[in-house]
Amino acid sequence: MPTETKNKNSSKRKKAFAIVDTKVGNYEKHPFFVRKANEAKALLKATGLPKKLAKTK
Amino acid sequence: MRLSRYSFKTNESFLDYEFISTGPRGAVRKVVRFTQISVGVFNLAFGDLEGETGEIRDSVVTNNNDSRKVLATVAATVHDFTLQYPGVWIIAKGRTHSRTRLYRMGITNNWQEISMDFEVYGLESETWELFEPGRDYIAYLVRRK
Secondary structure: OOOOOOOOOHHHOOOOOOEEOOOOOOOOOOHHHHHHHHHHHHHHHHHOOOHHHHHHO | OOOOOOOOEEOOOOOEEEEEEEEOOEEEEEEEEEEEEEOOEEEEEEEEEOOOOOOEEOOOOOOOOOHHHHHHHHHHHHHHHHHHOOOOEEEEOOOOHHHHHHHHHHHHHOHHHHHHHEEEEEEEOOEEEEOOOOOOOOOEEEEEO
16 A cells, blocks of 8 residues: 655645644554545445546546 | 534644534544545545543534534545645545435535535445435545546
8 A cells, every 4th residue: 555644845735724733643543544444445446436537547 | 605613633744633522512522534545545534532542433423413513624624635635535435324424414515615626426336426415325535626
């Protein structure tokens, strides 16, 4: 699986509603979200992406 | 009309969001997470964070009488996330059929705003179709235009 968090550096960030707070946890490895991600991965494997995407790519 | 929503916070990654739902049940800490599941595709999931155990419960309805406001807040996190990660797809599926229907209501309630900025698809059987308000779907896929 490709690694995530290839985020842009702060100076290039677009204006957002959210308040950036370093106290907000990183839930990447939380079992709840891991399970949810695995379920979504299985679904996506079965369905693929919309055909329109395939044409535009 | 813009629905009211909670203010929310994120960390430096813009992948994790938190906000506090307030109502008859008191303050409930909600966590939203965008997890990469494939190249250019992220899963959206959210739930209630139990402060003492660290457990997360998969619930949008916490009997706090604010499900519309919660969904509007989650929709706002999608807006924020896609500003930082333009061009990616976000998939969302509820744990149960009724939960997924609730997501549909959330999209429908915010449709005017969402449809201006996002392509939205719903999963019918095994096929992604362009989202139509009022129709039931198994899951949803969105991408910023």
